[in-house]
Structures are given as structure tokens and as C-alpha cells.
Amino acid sequence: MTRSGPLTRFNPAQPGTAGMKVVATGLLVAMAALFVITRALEPRYPWLGYVKAFAEAAMVGGLADWFAVTALFRHPLGLPIPHTAIIPRNKDRIGAALATFIRDNFLVARVVARRMRGIDVAAAAGRFLSTPSGEGTRMRRGASRLIADMVEALDDERLGGIVKGAIAQRIARTEVAPLLGAALASAIEDNRHVPMLEAAIRALSRALDANEPLIREMVRKRASWVLRLAALDDKLADAILDGLRKLTVEMSADPNHPVRGKMVEALTALADDLQHKPETRARVEGWKEELLANRSVAQWLDRLWQRGRATIIAAARDPDAAMAGRMGEVLRSAGATLESDPRIRAAVNQFTRRAVAGMAASYGSSIVTLVSETIRGWDARTVTERLESAVGRDLQYIRINGTIVGGLVGLVLHLLDTL
Template identity: 35%
Template sequence: MENSTAYVAHGDAASQDQAKIAALRRTKFAAAMALLGCVALFATAKMLEPSYPAMGLVAAFAEAATIGGLADWYAVVALFRRPLGLPIPHTAIIPANQHRIADNLGRFIEVNFLAPGPVREKLRQVDFAALVADWLADEKRAAGLSRFIGRLVPQMLAAVEQSGLREFVGRRLMDELEKVQVAPLAADLLSAFTHDRGHQKLFDELVRGVSGFLADEKALQAMREKIRAELPTLFNLFRADAYLLKKIVASAATLLDDVMADPDHPLREEFDRFVQGFIVQLKTSEDYAKRADKLKRDLLARPEMRDLVGTMWGSLRSFIEQGATGKDTAIQSHLTNMFVEIGRHLAQDPKVKADMNAGFIVALAAFVESQKSGVSSFIADQVKRWDLAQLTRLIEINIGKDLQYIRFNGMIVGGIAGVVLYVFERIFLT
């Protein structure tokens, strides 16, 4: 597809060049015929002048027009080649000054077209953010970008492993964990947990657990055995253990029911005080802080924790690779939706668009500024490498037609000057 497009573009350029060459040839022919017409008119007027004195004015016009036409023909030809092939100095100006023209052209483009002011002004005319937003908002393009990222994921992950970044991150993670003060962090977490009385929900679960324990036959039997072992033998003869167990269980069940039914029960208030006191101890007690830090260090020192980073990385890499490289996976779907949403939100947020456009202008202007000398040198080098015939042909087919009109102008201006001089001669010199 790209080759066919390039071929079509080349064909269009070639046809345009052929049209320019044909127009140039027509203009040259017309100029040559006009010059021959001036010569013929001059000769005819001179022959008729003895019989018709007024033909002297025509002859003066034709003579001066011929001279003007020849002079301008010489000037136009001298730009591109040597007139009649003669080694006349200061002719074939363009071929003789190819390198100087190339350097000046490159410098002209650098100074006038790639200057910071014009570049920034031109960049301000482009809404880069809108282009990006429209591109991302297209679901097909977003899906294509997601698949492209998916194909790059394995290479990126492999590069991460080979670069040692994984080990670096693992070490940094362990170092940062060692700096964490566990006791204050735990106190803050508990404070957040108790803010909406979450600890009372935990207390309810504990109460339900105890209630379930009191209803468990095996648990009750174990408690009865324990009571029997503690009572004197005489009491056991009267089944005092069963009586005591029944009373204990009934009293405990009644207490637990009251606690569950009353949100302001004294036991709940006691639990509140216990939790708040524990939070204060975590925040202020050096002993608690030392114990928590020791527990943290012992935990981090275990080899299982060191291996955990590698295991997590392997699992994460496997998950990402499978999700990113598969066809129509959840990750690709989420990426596609994310890009589409980014495009839509970007299109609706003028502030972000303005900031993005400003960033594009700064970045691209800086890039152009850093590369403009290279562009100038590149243009100059390319012009210097052009074949002289190719260079001359390129300039001539693009501006040669306009230059041929100089010949017409020369004949007209020369003819008018000849008439003026002829009249001046007749009036003042005769």
C-alpha cells in the first residue's frame, strides 16, 4: 500500500514537471518568435523609411526592442549556462555557485523558517491535544494501541529482569519496610478501625463465638470434667458439678444476650476503654514500640520474606503476560476502555488541553531549536550533492517560464526607450 502510494505521488510529480517543461518551451518559442518579429520589423521599416519617413519611428522601436530582447536573452541564459557555449566570464551563474547557493539556502531556511518565533507561532496553530483526544477516542485505534502495548510487555518485563531492576526494587522495598515504625502505624490503623465503631462489630463476633462455645456439647462436657476435678468428692456424689455448670452456662448466656441486645452495655464500654487504652499505649509506649520493631525485624529476616518478593514478581509477570499477550483478554479490554475514556475526558477538559498544547509547543520548539543547524546542514549537503544538470533543470522548470517574460519586458521597454530617443533626436538634435 505504501509503495503504491509513493508510486502515485512520484507519478504526479513527474506529470507536473512535464507540464512545466512544456509551458517553458512554449514561452521560449514565443519569446524567440517575438525577437525574430522585431528583427523583421526593423528590416522592413528601414527599407520603407526613404519612402515613408514615419517608418523611422517604427524602425527605432524595432531596433531598440531587438537589442533589449537580445540583452535579456543573454541575461536569462547566463543564469543557467554559457550563452552559445562561449566561455564568457560570469555566466552559468547557478552551476558555478552551487556550493554557495546551497550554504545560503540552508542558512536562509534556518534563520527565517526555523527561528523560535515563527516555529512557536506555527505550532500554536495546531491543536495537538484535540488530535490526541480524537485518536484515543476511536475504539479501533485504542484497541490497536492496547495490542501494541501487549506485544511490548514481554520485552519490557525481560528488560526489567536483565537490568537488575527487580532486585533493586526488592532491596528498596525491604529497606523501606525496615524504616516503618510499626507501633504508630498499627495505632493509626486501629484508630481508623474504631472511628466508625468497627471494633464493636468485632466484639459482637467474639460474643457470638463465646455463645456458640457454651452451646457445644463437647465443650460443656470438658468444662464439667474440669469442675468435677476441682470439687471435693462429697459434692460430686450429689452431682454438684452438673448444677454448677448449668448455673454458670445460664448466667453467661444471659449476660451475653444482654450484651448483644444493649449497644450501651457496660461490657461494651469496658471494651471501648480497653481498645482506646491499647491505641494510646501503641502510640506512646517505648516498650510496645521496641516489641513491634523486633517482631518486624524478625519477620523480615526470615528467608521466606526474601523469597516472597521473587515469588510475587513471578506471579505478577505471569499474570501480566497472559493478560496482555492473549487475544481479547481482560487487561486489553480494560486498556482499550481506559484509552477511550482518556480521549473523551481530554476532549471535554479545556484546561488539560491547554496545558498539553503548551507542553507540545515547548517540547517541539526545543527540538526544532536543537536540530535546526542540522537541518540547515542537511539541506546544504543535499543541494551540493545534486548533479549540476539536475540542479539547473530543477530551477529552470520552476522559475524559467517567469524568467522568459523578462525577454518580453526587455523588448517592450527597449522599444519604448528607442522611440523616446528617436523623438528626442528629431526634436533637439536636428
């Protein structure tokens, strides 16, 4: 049993090929019959010599071309004549030559990059994304179903573990302290820290109201027995609470309050320490590692993965709904940007060109080996039938043309001989 697979069931009789073979063979038989008839009648009708010469040469030309065409694919009449059945005997060499041709003309990084320069991949992707309906709908739905089936078919536990592990490793390799410090410094510089300060002041005011009994108890415990005896501890607690409430109100109403300034100075110092102070950066990294080792973080990552997986499958199963929602707006916006922005389009095309050229350089030899091994695995009959079916109609035209041209040459030679 060969490795040809479905190719062994290939039907060699494409429409028109068998019919043209009958025409070519019928024309050869007709020339043979015409030669026999004119040869018998020539003594009575001398002018039939011209017809006989045409038929004779046509018969020879048709037979020669029949032999040449047949010799490409098999032994004529089953006779093992040398240099016949060329394709079956040289199947492996043809496969190697085809693989080499593909490698030298399609899978060389330099050639691929040159060919890719004329292809505007970014514009095509932009048109595809920005068009919610039309000719791209069928392709989008097919691609969406394929993505959904692939995501559902993959092992959820293994794939989820890979994704969660990749996220955790990415976070672990990223030093977060400088990022936090830069973000905080940028927020202070653009006055985006003000809402955060005001929220902190409001939180402080609510904390005072919520913890008033606790504050009074703390004052009572720390007051001397003289104050408690004179019942002055309650008045002291009232004064402290009133002073703190007044402070929060003044801080909230006055953007230039000194305490607010001190808070901004503290935040600025913290932003600088997060970016440049090794002790602070090391402390934050320690907190990050403790956080990643916490079981609740692993559970959060698992919930995040499950929600993301469900969202991907739902969007892929219903691409029209996905394109109609916010995701669709994002995709259409991205498509419009790809179409209209030449800088982004050039960058995407350059990235695509480099990626395809890199794939050709990395996997070109593997593709060449695959083509060569696949053709070598086909049996000779399969290759013969497939090639003969692909060019069979033109090959029969060669036979017909050979018959006619041979007859015309014979007629001219007979005419010259007569003259």
C-alpha cells in the first residue's frame, strides 16, 4: 500500500480530455484509411497521389506524436522501449527538482521580502476589519468558527495553566516599582493626583465619624485621673474631634492648604524613591512576590482566564454580534486607522514582511523536504494519472497538430518532387 492517500482515488478523466483523445486517435485512423484507399485508387486516378502523400505523411506525423506523448507517461504498447515512461521512472527526480524550484523561487528570505514589498497587507486587513458586511462576511464567519472550535478543542486545564503561568512569569519578570513611581510622578506633574488627595480627605472625614467612639475611648484611657475626676476627658475628646473635622473641611476647601502641600511633597518623595531608591524598590518587589505566591491571586488569574476564554468563544460563535458591540467598534476603528494612516500601515507591512521572510528562512528547508518526501511517497501510477489529467487536453492537441502538420509537409514534398 502506498502513501499516496486520497490521490490514488483521483479521477483522471477530466471533462474534455477523453473526448480530445478520441478525436486525435480518430484522426490518425482516418488518415490511415485514406492512405489505404488512395493507394488502391491511384493507378486509375493519378491526381490522388497528392492526397495519398498528405495521408501518408499525416499518418507518420500522428504516429510519431502519439509515440512522443505516450512515452512521457508509459511504455507505448507496453513495450519496454528505452527512454519511455519518462515521468514514472523519474518521479523522485521530478519531486526533488520541484522542491528545489519552490525553495529557490519562493522560500528564500530575500526573494520573499522582495515579493512582499508589492503586497499591502495592512490595507487589506484594514478593509477586512472596517467592513462589517459584504464579501468579507463569509470569510470572517469561517475564521470565527475555526477559532471557536480550536479554543474549545484545546485542553482547558493545560491551556489555562500555560496562559496563567505566562501572565505570572511576565509580572514576576517586570520590576513594578519604577513603573509605579513613573506613573505617580506623571500624575503629580499633570495635577491628576488632586482627585486622589480629595478622595483621601473624604475618606479621613468618614473615618472620623465612623470611629468617634473608639477615639473617645482612647482619649479617656490616656487622660490622667485628675481630668477624669473633673470630667474633662470628654471635653478633650470633643476638642480633638472638632479640630480634626475642621482640618478635613479646610483641606477640602483650600487647594493651597499647608497639609495638602505636605501630602503632595510626601507623594513626590515616594515617586522618586520608587524609581531611584534601591531599598524602596526591593521592598516593593518583595511585596509583589508575596502577592504572586498568595493563593487568592492564583484564583483571580483562573477566574480571569475563564472569563477571557468564555468571551473569546462567545464572540467567535457570533461574529456579527461581536462586530456590532464595543469590540466591533474597536476593530472597525483599527481597520479605518490601518487604511488611513500611512505610518502605521508601513510599520505593519514591514513587520509582516519580516515575519514572512523569517518564516521562509526558518522553515523553508522543512517545506522543501515535505514536498520532496510527499512526491516520493506517491506511487508512479498516481503521479502519471495526475499529470496526464492536468495537461491531457493539450497533449491531444499536440497529436492532432502533428497529424495535420505532417500531412501538409508530405503534400509539399510530393508537390516539389512532382515539379
